[in-house]
Amino acid sequence: MENKERKELTETEAIDLLHELNEDMLPKKFGIVGNSWTALLVIMLLTGIYCYINQIRNGLSITGMRDFVFWGIYISNFVFFVAISLVGSLITAVLYLLKVEWRAPLSRISEVIAVSAIVFAGLIIIVDMGRPDRMINMALHGRIQSPIIWDVMVVSTYMTLSFLLLYFPLLPGIAFCRDRLKGIPKWQHKMYQILSLGWKYSPQQYAVVKKAITILSIIIIPVALCIHTVTSWLFASTYRPGWDSTNFGAYFVSGAFLVGSGGVVAGMYILRQFNPSYKKYLTDMHFDKMGRLLALLALVYAYFSINEYLIPAYKMKGEEAGHLNELFTGYYAPMFWSVQFFGMVLPILVLMFKKGRKPLPMFIMAVFVIVGAWFKRYLIVIPTMSFLPVQEIPEAWKHYSPTFQEWAITGGSLAGALLLITLFVRFFPIISVWEVAEEKGVSHDIIYTHLHEGNEK
Amino acid sequence: MNNEDNQSDRRKFLKYGFLAAGLTVVGGGLQKVLSQDKDKDAGKKVKVMTTDGKVIEVDDAHCKAAQSCCSPATPEGARQGIPGKKFVMVIDLSRCGHELKCQHSCQRYHHLSGMNVWLKVFKMQEGEHTAPYWMPKPCMHCDKPPCVKVCPVSATFKREDGIVLVDNTRCIGCRFCMAACPYSTRSFNWEEPQLLNETTGVVYSPETGFPQKKGTVEKCDFCPDMLKQGKLPHCVTACPNGVFFMGDLNEDTVSNGAETVRFSKLIKDKGGYRLNEILGTEPSVYYLPAVKRLFPFQDPLPGESNEDKEKKG
Numbered sequence: 001m002e003n004k005e006r007k008e009l010t011e012t013e014a015i016d017l018l019h020e021l022n023e024d025m026l027p028k029k030f031g032i033v034g035n036s037w038t039a040l041l042v043i044m045l046l047t048g049i050y051c052y053i054n055q056i057r058n059g060l061s062i063t064g065m066r067d068f069v070f071w072g073i074y075i076s077n078f079v080f081f082v083a084i085s086l087v088g089s090l091i092t093a094v095l096y097l098l099k100v101e102w103r104a105p106l107s108r109i110s111e112v113i114a115v116s117a118i119v120f121a122g123l124i125i126i127v128d129m130g131r132p133d134r135m136i137n138m139a140l141h142g143r144i145q146s147p148i149i150w151d152v153m154v155v156s157t158y159m160t161l162s163f164l165l166l167y168f169p170l171l172p173g174i175a176f177c178r179d180r181l182k183g184i185p186k187w188q189h190k191m192y193q194i195l196s197l198g199w200k201y202s203p204q205q206y207a208v209v210k211k212a213i214t215i216l217s218i219i220i221i222p223v224a225l226c227i228h229t230v231t232s233w234l235f236a237s238t239y240r241p242g243w244d245s246t247n248f249g250a251y252f253v254s255g256a257f258l259v260g261s262g263g264v265v266a267g268m269y270i271l272r273q274f275n276p277s278y279k280k281y282l283t284d285m286h287f288d289k290m291g292r293l294l295a296l297l298a299l300v301y302a303y304f305s306i307n308e309y310l311i312p313a314y315k316m317k318g319e320e321a322g323h324l325n326e327l328f329t330g331y332y333a334p335m336f337w338s339v340q341f342f343g344m345v346l347p348i349l350v351l352m353f354k355k356g357r358k359p360l361p362m363f364i365m366a367v368f369v370i371v372g373a374w375f376k377r378y379l380i381v382i383p384t385m386s387f388l389p390v391q392e393i394p395e396a397w398k399h400y401s402p403t404f405q406e407w408a409i410t411g412g413s414l415a416g417a418l419l420l421i422t423l424f425v426r427f428f429p430i431i432s433v434w435e436v437a438e439e440k441g442v443s444h445d446i447i448y449t450h451l452h453e454g455n456e457k
Numbered sequence: 458m459n460n461e462d463n464q465s466d467r468r469k470f471l472k473y474g475f476l477a478a479g480l481t482v483v484g485g486g487l488q489k490v491l492s493q494d495k496d497k498d499a500g501k502k503v504k505v506m507t508t509d510g511k512v513i514e515v516d517d518a519h520c521k522a523a524q525s526c527c528s529p530a531t532p533e534g535a536r537q538g539i540p541g542k543k544f545v546m547v548i549d550l551s552r553c554g555h556e557l558k559c560q561h562s563c564q565r566y567h568h569l570s571g572m573n574v575w576l577k578v579f580k581m582q583e584g585e586h587t588a589p590y591w592m593p594k595p596c597m598h599c600d601k602p603p604c605v606k607v608c609p610v611s612a613t614f615k616r617e618d619g620i621v622l623v624d625n626t627r628c629i630g631c632r633f634c635m636a637a638c639p640y641s642t643r644s645f646n647w648e649e650p651q652l653l654n655e656t657t658g659v660v661y662s663p664e665t666g667f668p669q670k671k672g673t674v675e676k677c678d679f680c681p682d683m684l685k686q687g688k689l690p691h692c693v694t695a696c697p698n699g700v701f702f703m704g705d706l707n708e709d710t711v712s713n714g715a716e717t718v719r720f721s722k723l724i725k726d727k728g729g730y731r732l733n734e735i736l737g738t739e740p741s742v743y744y745l746p747a748v749k750r751l752f753p754f755q756d757p758l759p760g761e762s763n764e765d766k767e768k769k770g
Contacts, residue, residue: 059671060630061648067572070632070645130630130645130672137610137627148609148633237607239639239736388641391579394572 014442021437024277025173025429026181033274034426041419048412051405052127060130062405068393069385069400074128076377077410080259081121081417082155082231083252083373087260088114088162089224093217102289104439105281105431108173109271110264111166112430116420117263118159118227124413147233154226161220168212173429175199188427203444206434228256235380241319242384245312251304255373258297258344262369265290267421269363271430281431284358291357294369298348305344319388326387327379331399335375343372529662529682532624538616544679545619546595547702547711547723550747553578553591554698555757560593562695563677568667570651573644575677576692580756589754590747593700595692596621596642596677597732597740604634604643613674619706619741620679622663628673635674639733640740643676679703689714698751 009017030038055062065072091110095103126132142149178192178199199205232252235243245251268282268290312320313328327336347365350356356365386400402410424430438444501517530537555578563569563576575595582589598621605615612628615621635643650669661668664681680690684703688694693701694714704711704720711720723729729743747754 059646059648063647066647067635067644068641070635128631130632130674131628131670134610134627134629137612137629141610141612141627143609143611146607146609146633148607148631152609234633235636238637239603240636243636392577 009441009443011446014437014446017440017442018433018437018446020280021433022176022180024280025431025433026177027425027427027429028275030426034422038419038422038426041415041422044415045412045419048409048415051408051412054405055127055409056132062403064400064402064406066397066400068388068390068397069382071128071381071385072400073378073402073406073410074124076374076381077413078121078125078128079231079252079377079381080374081117081124081413082228083256083259083377084263085114085117085121085158085162085260086224086228086253086256087264088165089217089220090257090260091264092165093220093224096213096217097221101439102286104435106264106268106286106290107435108166108169108430108432109267110260111162112421112424113260113263113267115159115162115166116417116424118155118162119420120413120417122155122159123416124410127409127413147230147237150230151227151234154223154230158220158223158227161216161223165213165216165220168209168216169432169435170428171196171199171209172201172206172434173432175201176429176433177427191427206444225253228252235384240384241317242323242380242387245308247304247308251308254297254301254304255376258294258301259370259373261290261294261297262347262366262373265294265362265366266370269359269366271425272359274425278431281436287359287362288354288357291351291362294362294365295348295351298344298351298369302344302348305340322387322389323384326383330387332379332383336379339372339376339379342368343376344369527686529664529685532626532661532663535622535624535663535681536614536616538618538620539681539685540617541707542618542684543706544598544684544741545704545706545711545720546598546679546742547704547720547729547745548593548742549700549702549727549745550590550592551745551749552698552700552751553593553747554752555580555591555755556697558695558697559692559701562691566680566691567665568652568669573646573650573669573675575642575644575675588747590750591754592744593692594640594642594732595742596679597640597738597742598679600739600741601737603637603639603738607633607637609633618681618684620681620684622678622681623666623674623676624663625666625670625673625675626661628670630672630674632674639736639738643674645674646671 051062063072063074088111091103092107092114096107126135129135138149138152142152174192174196178189178196181189181192229249229252232248236245236248238244265287268286272278272282309324309327313324316324326332347369350361350365355361382400386398390398502514503517503520504512504514505520506512529535557578560574560576560578564574567575569575576593578591578593580589581592598615598619600615600619602613602615602621604613605621609631610627610629612625613621613623613634630645632645635641635645646669649671652668659668661670662682664678664685666675666678669675683690689703689712690701693703693712696713699713699715702711702713702716702718702720702723704717706720709720710717711723712718723745724743727745727748729745731740731743733740
């Protein structure tokens with residue numbers, strides 16, 4: 001994608017644009033919809049926490065897991081969260097380095113989704129541990145040969161980098177809020193003051209931030225590839241049919257980019273519904289571009305999926321035959337085919353057409369992609385453990401069925417991630433003003449001088 | 458930044474520095490005084506018996522609790538194996554009649570609650586036209602254990618005597634070892650284990666595996682507490698048909714309690730093999746094929762299998 005000649009705006013045009021951007025982007029108080037949504041998320045989160053306390057007291061027996069299916073929806077949810085969190089590096093880093101202009105209004109949304117997702121990935125994996133009180137053993141007695149330790153290292157690294165990649169471009173935005181938001185409680189103003197780190201809108205500061213973003217964008221790409229590859233190796237490093245696949249690294253990463261982009265599209269649509277002034281910045285053009293990106297990613301994912309299933313199905317090797325039959329025609333067949341169709345094939349078909357890339361069909365396809373991705377991860381984790389022929393075990397152990405408390409905890413983690421995103425939208429500008437201004441052709445001098453003057457008052 | 462400020466800063470630093478140093482000295486002294494009680498017993502003597510039967514007196518202060526060769530080791534001590542041994546087990550499938558005495562004995566001596574079965578006995582039938590037989594499956598104690606490879610905290614480990622143990626004071630319950638084991642030999646404590654009375658006051662040892670702990674993984678351990686004393690594991694002695702042979706590869710000898718044979722000869726003569734050899738895990742458990750059976754294969758009578766027993770409640 002070539003660096004197009006930006007149409008430079010005249011000074012008055014630029015200043016008017018900046019005024020408009022500022023007014024639109026400043027975070028506003030929630031209305032009925034916002035507050036009800038937040039309340040719902042808080043209730044779900046608290047229910048999850050209550051059930052988790054129950055799990056700590058009574059052990060993991062409150063879940064549906066037993067000795068044969070010993071990894072369940074906590075683990076599939078973990079994989080799902082790690083997958084979604086890759087979108088931050090895709091849109092904020094990859095598209096930034098490729099100098100793709102239209103990504104500017106989307107970069108912060110995607111980074112917020114990424115940070116919330118990776119934080120809750122870390123939390124849900126702790127929920128799955130039998131002895132979380134011994135977590136410190138991973139530091140004291142950690143074995144570098146274990147894929148779990150690799151996962152801990154890359155996830156922590158990615159969490160830090162993503163947070164920085166969110167925070168640095170946000171500094172001008174926090175400073176706006178500090179200087180421009182009126183009628184806010186004292187603590188909120190104090191929060192902006194502390195977090196803005198003394199931002200003075202000077203060209204030197206902008207230069208430092210831009211350099212930091214470039215460096216972070218370069219570093220975060222290999223780390224992002226690492227996190228989902230290493231997560232896939234938690235399965236691929238075992239002998240089990242369905243997991244013992246050399247395809248897993250690329251397969252998981254391609255799926256991750258797909259579901260993350262779906263998340264951003266869903267976020268875009270919801271934000272526009274929530275605050276109609278955003279329609280000026282998250283335009284039909286952005287949906288169109290994201291639609292093409294989504295179709296491309298779905299095609300890449302389809303390629304890896306075909307590799308994952310077609311060739312083992314051709315051979316139908318011993319144990320793998322049992323596993324594949326369960327997926328294609330057996331117990332998991334309805335879920336498997338729905339996921340393939342609704343989560344992958346249908347989005348490709350719809351998004352190939354211009355009409356399909358309008359906001360509403362895009363949103364519906366994005367929801368299909370996200371829900372399909374969640375169940376796809378379920379299909380990756382659970383069937384491998386449950387198809388094995390077993391003898392002399394209780395009937396209840398033969399098929400895994402998550403209990404209500406397990407769903408509550410998993411739902412609580414999803415609610416928690418959404419809550420983080422919601423709180424961010426409430427208190428910080430969700431679209432990056434200075435990056436959008438750059439995209440629209442406002443020269444840097446104007447950004448620096450006008451904003452600086454405007455905020456001295 | 459004038460001289461007076463500097464001077465008062467320096468005085469403050471010196472004042473607080475001396476105060477801290479003084480407190481440390483006083484604290485250290487107090488600690489010494491309080492621990493002097495121990496030195497009071499410096500004169501106390503205890504009688505001990507040496508290994509050759511003589512009774513001697515030693516200062517109590519010089520006495521240190523030592524590991525008896527015969528008591529189960531602490532979590533740290535359990536990582537040392539019995540020196541000079543390489544344990545190996547041979548299971549003669551031609552003799553197994555699904556009596557399950559091995560399983561019951563293992564359950565009893567390890568105080569295992571119903572659902573956590575360490576030694577399972579399966580009906581095996583590889584192909585449509587091959588003969589069915591009973592196969593007991595303990596932990597294989599592989600020489601290249603995938604479980605040890607993936608454990609993030611080294612809670613499961615392989616000793617020099619070949620035994621793979623789990624230290625349940627360190628296990629974090631991630632269950633990765635369960636995923637990695639190609640023999641599905643491990644089980645997990647999903648809730649607080651129901652322990653029998655005999656385990657109150659017993660200190661946990663990885664060599665016995667009890668008292669079990671909630672949220673940790675466990676498995677067959679080849680009974681190292683018995684092997685240390687030169688005795689055979691419980692499953693070996695419990696089996697009425699002499700199915701299990703246990704022994705030392707270094708001595709090339711295995712025994713089922715009644716017969717003692719050369720391991721290499723037994724394997725060669727009877728065509729011994731290992732499970733999933735092709736995976737390269739190098740198990741320590743060998744199987745002798747089910748030929749020239751002691752009795753013909755019989756499905757368990759209704760009500761006899763563990764599944765039926767569980768249904769009965």
